[in-house]
Amino acid sequence: MSQIPGIEVLRYTAFSADPEGGNPAGVVLDASGLDDAAMLAVAAELGYSESAFLTGREEAGGEETPGGAGASGGAGASGAREYTIRYFSPKAEVPFCGHATVATALALAERDGPGDLVFGTRAGTVPVTVTREGGELRATLTSVEPDVADIAPDDLAEALAALDWPAADLDPALPPRIAFAGARHLVLAAATRERLADLRYDFARLEALMHRLDLTTLQLVWRAAPAVFHVRDPFPVGGVVEDPATGAAAAAFGAYLRAEGLVPDTALLTLHQGEDMGRPGTLTVELRAGDARVRVSGTGTRIGD
Structure with a gap:
């Protein structure tokens, strides 16, 4: 307390x-x-x-x-x-x-x-x-109705320039999109774990783009297995370089994967986040056939003074 x-x-x-x-x-x-x-x-x-x-x-x-x-x-x-x-x-x-x-x-x-x-x-x-x-206590939230939209080519180019990511470093199997499940997130998929680990971006430039597109974070992902992903979330609009574990972005990402047909309509996904920051966490994302909303669950604990 x-x-x-x-x-x-x-x-x-x-x-x-x-x-x-x-x-x-x-x-x-x-x-x-x-x-x-x-x-x-x-x-x-x-x-x-x-x-x-x-x-x-x-x-x-x-x-x-x-x-x-x-x-x-x-x-x-x-x-x-x-x-x-x-x-x-x-x-x-x-x-x-x-x-x-x-x-x-x-x-x-x-x-x-x-x-x-x-x-x-x-x-x-x-x-x-x-x-x-x-x-252990475990909480499961159910998102609001999600939405997935395209990103304009010029805006994508600006995001990549701010990140200093060459377009060739993206995974073509996971196309860039803007996903929403309570807040808007730009989903960008790295082709390798090394690309995801190397996060050195232009804070002011990315912040300006995110304000213009009304983005809360960028959801940077790497697919380790069909249902397992490593993710990172730059958050300059919030005044911090990176968010260690992002439930809103996890929900939006689940909606994105389903909308793009990248996972079955019913799926249980594991997202690992925070490892590159020294604050590892695990988010579980559940998709249910016939239910557009996305469920995100995880444990937690009190932090002492």
């Missing part, structure tokens, strides 16, 4: 059971009294890629009430506890963040017990289920 200007801030890492792995996030379980500037200040002082703030909870009848560190969220018709959540990077608010959602769900599960949660985000409604498996 941390105290930042009188605000109770919890710190969790998502997608790893090791506090030194995965992606850390700040979690404020009662942000009902904070305005935008205060939430941004907390996120900036923490310095994590994103932090999550519960600004209220939904009662069974749909009425929103202030959140509280000692009170459970209201239960909807399904019995799920329902909350309103917002996400801030050190530089700006973002519409959705997967790892901070997982971190918040785990914090709530430790306080109130495992079960079903529903988060109202700027991107839409995101259900999360937390279970206990072998002594």
Whole structure:
């Protein structure tokens, strides 16, 4: 637990059971009294890629009430506890963040017990289920409706120039696309693991392009096996060089693979992220035939002060 200007801030890492792995996030379980500037200040002082703030909870009848560190969220018709959540990077608010959602769900599960949660985000409604498996808590989020679109050739050329990636270093089997599952991500596939490992990009140039295209991260991937990928996510628009484990991008990538016919309609995928940063994490992506939404799951743990 941390105290930042009188605000109770919890710190969790998502997608790893090791506090030194995965992606850390700040979690404020009662942000009902904070305005935008205060939430941004907390996120900036923490310095994590994103932090999550519960600004209220939904009662069974749909009425929103202030959140509280000692009170459970209201239960909807399904019995799920329902909350309103917002996400801030050190530089700006973002519409959705997967790892901070997982971190918040785990914090709530430790306080109130495992079960079903529903988060109202700027991107839409995101259900999360937390279970206990072998002594560990595991959270599974269900994305909003995804979408996959082409990227203009000039924009692709600019992205590659900012990364200093020759076009010949791309894997032609995984074409560049912009994928959305709560936030927009440019998917670029490296032909080799060595290409993915060598990430030295022009921060300002890539940030400018991402602002113009309304991108949250670049999802850089390398396919190690039919259902196993290594991924990296530059995040200059959030004020950090790289995001260690990116649930929103994982959901978007699952939607991309299905839309391009690169995996079966029903598939279970494993994404390894953070290894090149010294913060290894594992994200599990599930696709279900007949259900457009994508499920992303992982473990997590509290980070000590």
